[in-house]
Amino acid sequence: VDTAVIGLGLIGGSLLRALAAAGHRVVGFDIDPATRSAARRAAHRSGGGGTWRVAETVETAVENTGLVVLAVPLPALPDVWARMTGAGHTGLVTDVTSVKEPVRALAGGRHRFVGGHPMAGRETSGFAAADPGLFTGCAWVLCLESETVLADWLDLAHLLTSLGARVVPATAAEHDRAVATVSHVPHLVAAALVDAAAGDPLAALLAAGSYADGTRVAASSPDLVAAMCGGNAPSVGPALDAVLDVLRAQRATLDGPEPVAALRPLLAPASAVRRSWPPAAGVPGDLPATADALLAAGRAGGWVTAVADDRRSATVVRPDVPAARN
């Protein structure tokens, strides 16, 4: 077997299907017997889309497997990790959880581990929603640390780009800071906007587009949002401080003599930045497959679309940022 996928929810199930459809030998496992049954039934029905095995334990799933993908929620990772290492797996391991420093700490440099995070959230979940095309065009962060075996990273990037993913090289710290800013803090802010308007039926009646958009993710499960933000607290704290700093500067203008004139220059940069987001993709180019070059591309907002078979170069697309005007 080439790959074992542990955890067959939306991400794990989609990866099982995508790998099978691409001709890889793959085995899956899920802690839930009903999910295992569903995955087994789907394997029998699967026609041209390739097929897969479903194991009854973590231990049998990872046996004689080159790559293990841990697609379980963060709280389940330590137990699954212990079972995997207990079963004698010494091959490559990756994961798909949304916070990367805690998993790096769990791995503790003891293993051939490359942390990963596919940015493929959806409103649906579970194996029933699994889709082999989920990763086409999907940004998939692969962590590249001082302890990472570059050949392992490149093998994974080769595999995931072959499934259509845009592989983003980043350190765990860079990843955690970025998602704190663009995902975790927006969830907290949405909840705060709802709280500030709660209990006022007139406000609820007059609320329209800006409220609807700005609070949409406040309807998410509070358990999931608390786990996501609290699990990344060391990065979410400073990211929230950055938002608080801006809001306090705006607040100060409102008590001043000329709030309109004082607010305008505070708001203009954000308007320009938001209008130019998301940036268009630039022209693909090749770079040497070194950790420095890959991480520099990730920091510039670039992503890997292919890794050469000899693992000596990678094709990278960077955002097409218009030259700054003087």
Added chain:
Amino acid sequence: VDTAVIGLGLIGGSLLRALAAAGHRVVGFDIDPATRSAARRAAHRSGGGGTWRVAETVETAVENTGLVVLAVPLPALPDVWARMTGAGHTGLVTDVTSVKEPVRALAGGRHRFVGGHPMAGRETSGFAAADPGLFTGCAWVLCLESETVLADWLDLAHLLTSLGARVVPATAAEHDRAVATVSHVPHLVAAALVDAAAGDPLAALLAAGSYADGTRVAASSPDLVAAMCGGNAPSVGPALDAVLDVLRAQRATLDGPEPVAALRPLLAPASAVRRSWPPAAGVPGDLPATADALLAAGRAGGWVTAVADDRRSATVVRPDVPAARN
């Protein structure tokens, strides 16, 4: 002529068309000669949709007119107001600007004035985008103050509900507080989220749904947002303070020993509130057309759908709020 509409942008132009289509005699004026020409050409083309006159000055527009609708931006109001009173208009006046206390101060109780605000913002603007159906189902706040002539308020509500609007009774202070909370502060927060992520291409690459939704209105014109928020500074300040209080409470949990457990109870109420917004409409009912009864309905999130021809009662719909669970 029944009604003069001063200012033929999206709101004024749509009102001109809607009133004409409903068989009212209506005259329009706009400061821009090109807009006047466009409105005149459209009047000639207008078939079954009724027609209108276009005047060359404010003074000739308001001559012998029972109702004047001021549909100009807030900065233009004082000049238009002076021209209108200078021309000897003594009939009813309303406006459509998004902040109501400053206009109430401008009117100074000197005139038969009822402040209004149709919540009909769109991404398009100008007479070319005018749509006689714009006000169908639209929440249209009509201000009801101690100095308001109730018969004037009811006449306006009768007219606007006949165009399909949901007329919301509120004081200017209540209106300004509500829109600060559900519209103005969400614009400031969206800008802050963009600022906090600006200059980080990796964050821009990993940004997805929660960033896209939470920052959408940050792309608005900074001039318009500054005018809107700064023009309502006395209400936006406290509304922003309410958001800052929640964010600071969230922030405090992130440095604590158990951020996940501490965040969960802070996030749960907002999730429940957002899932139940917008509320369903309840069963329509009639109430006596008194200021107290109308304002109470507005504070409960209700709106007027019809005013009796004898002006003694109004039909009101309140939100269908499920009974609180014990």
